[in-house]
Amino acid sequence: MPPVKTLKDVASIVLVGSFNPAIFQPAWLAAKQLIRESEATGANIEIIHPEVTQFRAGWLRLSVQPTRFAASTEDPAQWGPLRDLVVSALTLLDETPTSVLGLSRSVHVDLGDSKSWHALGHLLAPKKPWEGILQEPGMIAVHLQGLRADGRPGHTFVRVQPSAKYENAVFVDITNEYVPTDPPSSASSNTPYFLKCIEEDWERILADAKESVDKLVRQVLPK
Amino acid sequence: MVSAVAISSMFDKTIEGASEESSILIGRTEISSVEGRPVSLALSPELETSPSLVAQRVAEPRKSVVRIPVPSEQPYHFELRQQWEGVVTHVDNDEITVVLRDLTHPERPDLEAVVSMDEVAHDDLALVQPGAVLYWSIGYETTTTGERKRVSHIRFRRLPAWSRRAIARVNARIAELTELFGE
Numbered sequence: 001m002p003p004v005k006t007l008k009d010v011a012s013i014v015l016v017g018s019f020n021p022a023i024f025q026p027a028w029l030a031a032k033q034l035i036r037e038s039e040a041t042g043a044n045i046e047i048i049h050p051e052v053t054q055f056r057a058g059w060l061r062l063s064v065q066p067t068r069f070a071a072s073t074e075d076p077a078q079w080g081p082l083r084d085l086v087v088s089a090l091t092l093l094d095e096t097p098t099s100v101l102g103l104s105r106s107v108h109v110d111l112g113d114s115k116s117w118h119a120l121g122h123l124l125a126p127k128k129p130w131e132g133i134l135q136e137p138g139m140i141a142v143h144l145q146g147l148r149a150d151g152r153p154g155h156t157f158v159r160v161q162p163s164a165k166y167e168n169a170v171f172v173d174i175t176n177e178y179v180p181t182d183p184p185s186s187a188s189s190n191t192p193y194f195l196k197c198i199e200e201d202w203e204r205i206l207a208d209a210k211e212s213v214d215k216l217v218r219q220v221l222p223k
Numbered sequence: 224m225v226s227a228v229a230i231s232s233m234f235d236k237t238i239e240g241a242s243e244e245s246s247i248l249i250g251r252t253e254i255s256s257v258e259g260r261p262v263s264l265a266l267s268p269e270l271e272t273s274p275s276l277v278a279q280r281v282a283e284p285r286k287s288v289v290r291i292p293v294p295s296e297q298p299y300h301f302e303l304r305q306q307w308e309g310v311v312t313h314v315d316n317d318e319i320t321v322v323l324r325d326l327t328h329p330e331r332p333d334l335e336a337v338v339s340m341d342e343v344a345h346d347d348l349a350l351v352q353p354g355a356v357l358y359w360s361i362g363y364e365t366t367t368t369g370e371r372k373r374v375s376h377i378r379f380r381r382l383p384a385w386s387r388r389a390i391a392r393v394n395a396r397i398a399e400l401t402e403l404f405g406e
Contacts, residue, residue, distance in 0.1 A: 034381055036346035046292040056295045063294070076303040077360035077376070080326075084380055 004214045004221070005110040007166050011079050011206055012072035012106065013086045013198060017098030017191075021053040021064040024089070034088050035060065060085065083202045087195050094191060100154075101178035101194040103202065105209035108163045109170050109217050117168045119220040124160060149208075152197065154179045160216070172216065174209040176201075296367070301374070303327075303362040309336070311355045316340070319351060323359065338377070347379040356380035 025048055030040035035057055043057035054063040059075040060082065073082045090096060111117045125139035141161035148154055154177040163169035178197050180190045309321035317340045325331040338359075343351060357379045364374045 036344065038344075038346050044295050046295060047289075049289055051289050052291055054291060054294065056297070059297065061294060061297075074297045075299075075301045077301055077306060077358065077362065078378075080308070080358050080380070081378060084382065088381060 001218070001223075002221070004217055005112075006107055007110050007163075007169055008074060008108040009076060010072055010074050010104075010106045011076075011082060012070060012102070012104040013082065013202075014071075014102040014104065015069045015090070015098045015194065016067060016100040016102075017069070017096055019064050019066060019069050019096065021066065022048065022050055023093070024053050024062060024064045024069075026055055026057050029057075029085070029089070032088070032092060034085050079202070079206060083198055087198055090191055090195055096191055098191045098194055099180070101197060102175050103178070103198070103205045104173060104175040105206050105213075106171065106173040107210070107213050108166055109172060109213060110166065111168050111170055111217065111220065112222075114168055116220045116222070117162070117170065120160075120170055120217065121162070123220060148176065150201070150204075152176075152178060152201070153181050158212070170217065172213045174212055176205050176209075298367055300365045301360075301362055302365070303360060305361040307334075307359045309357045309359055311351065311353055311357065314351055314353060319343075321357065321359075342375075342377050343379070344377070347377070350379040350381070356382070 026035070026040035026043035026045065029035045030037045039057040039060070043055050046054040046056070048055075052063070052065050055061075059073045059078040061072045063070045071082060071086050073079065090098075111120060121139040124142045125137075127137050130137040139162070141159060144158045145155045146158075148156055157173075157175045157177065159171075159173040159175075161171050163171045165171075178194060180193065304327075306326040307323040308326055309323045311319050311321050312335075313320035319338050319340065321336055321338060323334045323336055325334070340348075340351070347357075357377050359375070359377050361373075361375045363371055365371045
């Protein structure tokens with residue numbers, strides 16, 4: 001079976017909670033030894049503002065708003081360091097209130113040709129139900145949710161849409177949502193649980209997501 | 224939440240790469256945009272002319288607009304071919320001994336390797352000690368200009384640090400137990 005060709009692959013860790021964007025600057029991460037000094041010095045700072053901090057430091061992309069913390073990388077060699085950085089940063093700020101965690105893998109997959117590309121659209125969004133309603137219907141995006149297969153509280157969300165970056169390619173995002181197991185005494189009580197989930201599940205979540213993407217697209221790829 | 228904000232948000236534009244798209248933050252109302260181009264918020268005509276909404280607009284001070292830049296692209300593409308996680312067992316002046324766990328082929332047995340200190344990034348030298356964990360990655364790096372090269376790099380793991388509060392909690396607990404059970 002030929003390997004599924006990935007054109008772009010992004011791993012992300014996102015937390016919803018209460019954050020102070022001004023803290024999460026490259027210099028702070030380096031001072032706490034969460035990234036290399038050279039990475040902080042060479043960072044491309046896109047914006048630092050009380051409402052949002054966003055920058056790229058080589059492999060790391062960080063975006064923090066008052067209610068959202070998002071760290072991601074396109075470099076598969078840095079998936080481990082990404083996990084380490086998020087766990088370390090939130091351990092240092094262990095009283096940060098958080099309410100939801102999301103572990104995501106987003107992939108642009110090359111389907112090879114327009115035939116396979118259209119086949120995936122027909123598979124996920126059959127056109128027959130739309131006869132008499134839409135003329136020449138086409139799939140823009142499909143969103144689905146399912147229960148977590150690992151039993152953790154929360155859902156798995158899958159989004160599939162034509163790739164806007166590559167021809168005859170599809171974009172697939174798989175997000176595993178984590179919610180608190182029991183109503184906590186305070187939102188800050190969730191953070192240790194979420195950090196534990198990141199440490200325990202990160203590698204497995206990424207591997208499972210790739211397996212799911214492969215399983216999905218192989219249904220239309222030539223055998 | 225997450226890229227799933229696009230799923231549940233009433234402003235869902237089903238725009239690809241929600242985690243990478245820029246957005247315009249007006250007060251607390253987030254509107255997704257594609258490549259920095261703002262997307263207009265389409266209210267129904269009834270809502271736009273609602274007296275209560277007009278009154279609200281007059282009463283509220285104008286909120287500042289923060290335009291979030293389009294996220295920059297990673298300046299290279301890395302095709303990972305092989306990765307190990309290693310634990311340092313011995314450190315000499317110019318070389319370190321590590322036990323390597325194969326992350327690419329987990330079924331393979333652990334290996335022991337001797338690595339030159341020259342392979343360690345300057346910023347990581349302070350982390351080199353027995354027990355330190357490292358990632359050793361080998362693959363092909365392609366820059367945005369198309370230059371492609373084979374790369375082998377080692378990165379030491381930067382483990383979670385204890386916060387002052389956590390240390391204080393542990394110390395307090397030790398004090399409690401000491402008082403309870405004696406020295």
